[in-house]
Amino acid sequence: MLDDYVQQWSAIQSVRAADMAFDDVFMTYFSLTGEADELDVEGYLAGLVVLPTVERNLVAHAINELLDHTGSTADGAHYSDEDATCASGYRDYLRTLTLSPDGYDFSAPPVGDHSTSTPAGTGPDTSLDSARGDEENADLDEAEFRRCEALHETGLLETGAEERFDRITRQAREHFGVSSASIALITRDRQVIKSVVGPIGQDLPRDVALCARTIEKNRTLVIPDASADPGWRDHPLVAAGPRIRFYAGHPLCTAGGWRIGTLCLIDDRPRIFTEDDERMLRRFTAQVQLELWV
Template sequence: MQPPAIPANEIERLHVLHALAILDTQAEERFDRLTRIATRMFDVPIALVSLVDTNRQWFKSCMGLPVLETPRDISFCGHAILGNDTFVINDASKDPRFLDNPLVTAAPHIRFYAGRPIRTMRGFKIGTLCLIDSKPRAFDAEDLADLNDLAVMVENELAAIEMATMDELTDLSNRRGFIMLTEKYLNYFTRHHVFATLVFLDLNGFKPINDTYGHDEGDRALQAFGKGLKLVGRSSDIFARLGGDEFVILLANARQHEAHIYVDRLTTYLDTVRQQQRQPYQLSFAQGIVEFDPQLPKSVEQLLVEGDALMYQRKNLPRCYTSLTPPSNDLNGRGPA
């Protein structure tokens, strides 16, 4: 068996998938309608809207299977998202990549598979609309066109979710998306006694960047900051732009001291980027760090209010600033540590 490879953009792909706040949500008629149509149109017993997560494929819509997820390392959809076109296996029992796959040798005894990658508005392939049959079969050009049409409808539904829950500029969650996703996380953390930490971030002196270098450069600075949040963090963390130059992170399974380590790494990352790209300004930030105790749980809104208050306390410290000229390389010339 050949496990699927990992896409080159896996880190960002997973961040976008998680930011949609769609994983582990209830079934929705707008997706189930399309998989029902698919089973009838192609006369197959199984049709899925499959989302490829870190270690699993989870089915937002599932017609014909009794489970809602399977491991990613045996998934056909994990292979499908590696390409741009529909991934077709006419007879898996004769394909060396799949002939000994447990999904082939045992239920649901896959023989035929066709999966068309599902893309977000920014082009990230987060899953597939796929067809499965226990009998080998052909799949011609007309079939490919029909499956593509249905997949576009799935993408349109996902685009509506994306527009409502994600920040268009940075590809992070927006405030609504962050609250939706964090509520699910906190409920899980409370039940399973897991700590977490919220980090509320506000860029220092951001207005002079817009005033001096223009709003296009200001947008690039926000995008670079958002990229840094994700690169320094983990796929299990939640990142959001709340608005303007305010950002927030929920670090899963992390205590306060680990959040300070994250802040140190983010500061180092931003300083490295400034030096490599010879930016005429330094991005620094003030942060408010609030720990979530599962024995004394707080709501997302409470954590945001407390993080905001702590951030403003720190923002008043004299070392929190953004310089419009390259700062010195010592720690006192950086943002907060």
């Protein structure tokens, strides 16, 4: 079984190598009875979301059909497993994947996604729990080291403000009508603002930054009214400082799946944020991520 991120990376590389138009990929995928909508497929090919296995294989098949139709010599998109590969009829398009230790580790688990469980039939054992806890902490430390390493490899921390990112934050602020939109990068101990449009958005210690909470999970974090939320009303950025009331942020990931920052929206007034709004935020995040991956 191919790792989700490796399969996703394979699809993205094939699309880029063949210079495929997204509309062509989606229409071919749709003709194969794909069930994901256009935004989800676009997000998948931007590295923003991971589709279910069946849909990933249909996207791969759509890409490979287009390669076949156009006579492109680009490498094909890989399927999830050997059975799907054999059934596709496109085995000859697929180059053997070799993950270089000097490149991205596409199978690396994103920070915050580690979990453990106790084997059935065993009782509490303090010494085992202690050893397991030490091992978990070591794993988390290693994951955080690799996450920060992936961030530094992007070069984004050294390049300062860039118009290609400022353009997207301007568009996001205008679309949602919020006071501020920003792109934040999360280092080991700080939030570093890569792009900000509006009065709210600054470099902060990591333990204070809302965006540091956003990267903990692969989902959109939405706080409609922070002053009325028991989990947020005493936060220093809510109770004092800029007195943030509304926040919505979505993680930015490297090609290896490491969550290194966010695109976020901030307002000094409470707001309702619908599912359609979340989809649009994901679309803007996909634009940032395309710039990041390129």
